[in-house]
Amino acid sequence: MRMSQAFLPTLREEPKEAEVASHLLLLRAGMIRKLAAGVYSILPLGKRVLRKIETIIREEMDRTGAHELYLPAVQPAELWEESGRWAKYGKELLRFQDRHEHWFCFGPTHEEVITDLVRREIRSYRDLPQCFYQIQVKFRDEVRPRFGLIRGREFIMKDAYSFDRDEAGAEESYRKMVRAYERSFTRMNLDFRVVQAEAGLIGGNFSHEFMALAATGEDLIIVCDHCGYSASQERAEVGKSETPASGGEKALERVATPGKKTVEEVCQFLGAEPRDLIKTLIVQVQGQPLAILIRGDLEFNPNKLKRHLRAEAVELADAETIERVTKAPVGFAGPVGISLKTLADHSIRGISRGVTGANAADFHLINVKIGRDFPDPEYGDFRLARGGDACSQCGKTMREIRGLELGHSFKLGVKYSQAMRATYLDPQGKETLIVMGCYGIGVTRAMAAVVEQHHDQDGIIFPISVAPYQVIVVPVELADSQVREKSEEIYEKLTEAGWEILYDDRAERAGAKFKDADLLGIPFRITVGKRNLANGRVEIKRRGEKAVQLEPTETVCARIQELISAARGTDPAGPGS
């Protein structure tokens, strides 16, 4: 591609809206432009990168035997009502009416549509297993879209759905897909980790996230370097670590704490530490209020309570409910004398001189002892994990790292096939529920993740497997006929050989050309300059490396092809790319 004819609107200045490197560099390199909040146009150079990423994913999906198809973006409300998600999905689901006033949504995901297709077309155990995928535009009406392609509202996603006869088959399909994801991200040169995750609105039995490691990542991952356990913060389990008894017992005492409601206020007023507090939260589970006790310095994780109780939803109670059940304003709840079912996080075990609300306005209790002042509650793991917590598997200390979610896999079980009656006849002619899995990759987000992990202060450093072009040819003095002719020759020859070559034939200063070449992140630069050319030489430089090689003009094309092939070898490019 001749740059004089290309559309490469690079920016010299840093766009103010960009908070992370990928957003900044994709804008500056002229690969994306914002159309509306969380809605981006992908410009030609960006589209080339996207197509390479799509090709890698497509090849790895095809390798698993999954079939590509295309499911509509516009989905009728009826199907979402059948699965129960029309009510549950909230404002993230973009809903609208057509001209006949029928309700539809812009698909944020396709479980309903594919389950509807499968229940109509699959009859027999002979038709299973099946796995389908598509690469398609999705919309999720995020409250706060940000970071460019990382948290957009409209985005390209690869979604796949597996259908099996039984649990064992579904687990094999799940494993296959996880391996395909690992291969795909490896081929994109992404540094990633597979972690246990919450299933959220998609639902199902278990779930993994594929996290690109990135300091600016929005997600916190809790990892144990000792045993290898890793999970999203939402999902991470914590080992039982008993809180050391806070000194000897003392008699329970009721103290006035006028207007002191938060952990901080109470601690400051009483001269206590947050870890001495037994924080009491009132939650609603299927209409029933419950009390949850947790140490004052920790955060409650409602997902864990949900799983513990096998509940559909857990919500914090509203002020009215709290006042009704504690007979006190919000901020003074406590376990002593409360007539609610009470569950406690392991963290409060062994507290013998605890501080709690007194279930009375402006009063707290001190020297509270579990078992003495209130009955031993039902214990469980209800805290939000954090670095420093004990590993649930091996007991060693875990740490936090930041990540960017590239993909998510869900073992759905029969959640959708039950709700929507997707069944097959087994060899005995018995109607049996199909066991499902679903698997997503954020394709546009993967493009951002590549840039997030591969850049320096000058611009992007594309891995060869997803680079928009492999080589950029830069003539230093375009006016010089020998420089121009040699540059043209190299460009034509390499293009002819099937490589993707960018040729900077613009009448710009060499400095500006080098700056653009660095910004665009093309893996190899061939610089054709008057001085070197007089000695029959051109320069080869690898983006991201300082060293420059001088190469005889006769051998430069052969040499660069060797270098590209070697780069494909070191970058684990995999077959077909």
Next chain:
Amino acid sequence: MRMSQAFLPTLREEPKEAEVASHLLLLRAGMIRKLAAGVYSILPLGKRVLRKIETIIREEMDRTGAHELYLPAVQPAELWEESGRWAKYGKELLRFQDRHEHWFCFGPTHEEVITDLVRREIRSYRDLPQCFYQIQVKFRDEVRPRFGLIRGREFIMKDAYSFDRDEAGAEESYRKMVRAYERSFTRMNLDFRVVQAEAGLIGGNFSHEFMALAATGEDLIIVCDHCGYSASQERAEVGKSETPASGGEKALERVATPGKKTVEEVCQFLGAEPRDLIKTLIVQVQGQPLAILIRGDLEFNPNKLKRHLRAEAVELADAETIERVTKAPVGFAGPVGISLKTLADHSIRGISRGVTGANAADFHLINVKIGRDFPDPEYGDFRLARGGDACSQCGKTMREIRGLELGHSFKLGVKYSQAMRATYLDPQGKETLIVMGCYGIGVTRAMAAVVEQHHDQDGIIFPISVAPYQVIVVPVELADSQVREKSEEIYEKLTEAGWEILYDDRAERAGAKFKDADLLGIPFRITVGKRNLANGRVEIKRRGEKAVQLEPTETVCARIQELISAARGTDPAGPGS
């Protein structure tokens, strides 16, 4: 692909909803399924065909130097307000509000978005010309979606937009794109015609439609076999052919026609022919009523009046207006004594004993002579063309054919660049409007058109260039180990060689397998049967032909590759496919 593992839900029965061959066969061959009115899932086999069509289009677009990009499906209302189309587009535009109650639409086309991008990024004449394209999902909320993929609401479209410095450049871009379209449709083996067309809601100076010829086509094309003129019915011009005077003159007479309002009623009552009637229509043009006269047997074409008057819109007047200006109920308007600006189609020239409304309830006039009874009106071509009309170019008789719109090109001029201020600085530093063109191909519709033109009573007959697989291998007796082994060997060998092979390894009767092979339309069938195999032979059959060739097992793979290559030669497959 082993058919035992494929997802090919073929249907034995004819789906009732299908009215045309492509709809019927795409359903029966398991390539598409309806999700909602005008909204279809594309199943794996259909997706393969779609990808081939997309690849052909992409290659031809790239060959013109156009750059592929991706523009969002979700577009903010503001841009459509700037172009003026938010108000004009009507109910076909699917509109919705996001969670913040901002208005958006699901893009039916992308003129606004691309013009917005270009006006921000293009500054100088050096940045022009440019041409961009994308292959992307669109939505148009059709009143009556039908014929499967032919008139859907959600569909895949290739849209392209050209930006030039001046009219001459824009015309060159237009010609380039027309040639690329012709090559694309030729490579898909489509029998098509390029015809002059109306620009409709897209607007601009001139426009062409690319029509696949099809007896079931929704569009009427008017062609002149003598000079080659062809245009859509909406657009087709008609030569001036004077109506022979209907006998000698007679005195104007007023006759009672109680309750006779339509052409048919009046003719029957008065014993006249429709071609004796001067039909008088009252239309509104920018708030002004006008009278349009046309022969009773012809239809009025408002597009022609619009162009004649350079008006934004022409609408038939409502009953109230008609009563006000004719002082009679609807059905009795006439040119005699009316005080409105009057225009007439050439077809009424020379009528000397015409019948018209009397501008009075239940009365008509007979023996009306133009020039004597009312002033000679302004003449023009205002009729809807039809077969048998005279050609506007050569005067010979034209005929009607039916077509299916595959693509549409528009020379937009400065319609959008003026409304949205998309300008560049010319070499003298003067701010100048960019001259635009836009070009669309209905990608999913092209798939339907291929089937519409290539099928017989047994199923689809895919051209090799877009066939989902080139060869289907059918073992007649799967239980026979020699038959099975030879079939597997051929399947593996051809797959290894890079061809796309379907292998019918299902435990079905041979008859059912042959039926499916015919239905799916795979160009070549290799049949492996016990009897022929005993003689070291297998059968090769081309879909759509009766003849069967016997080929030695040793040479069958070489032979089939020759046949595929030959088919690609006769089918104008073009480069790269």
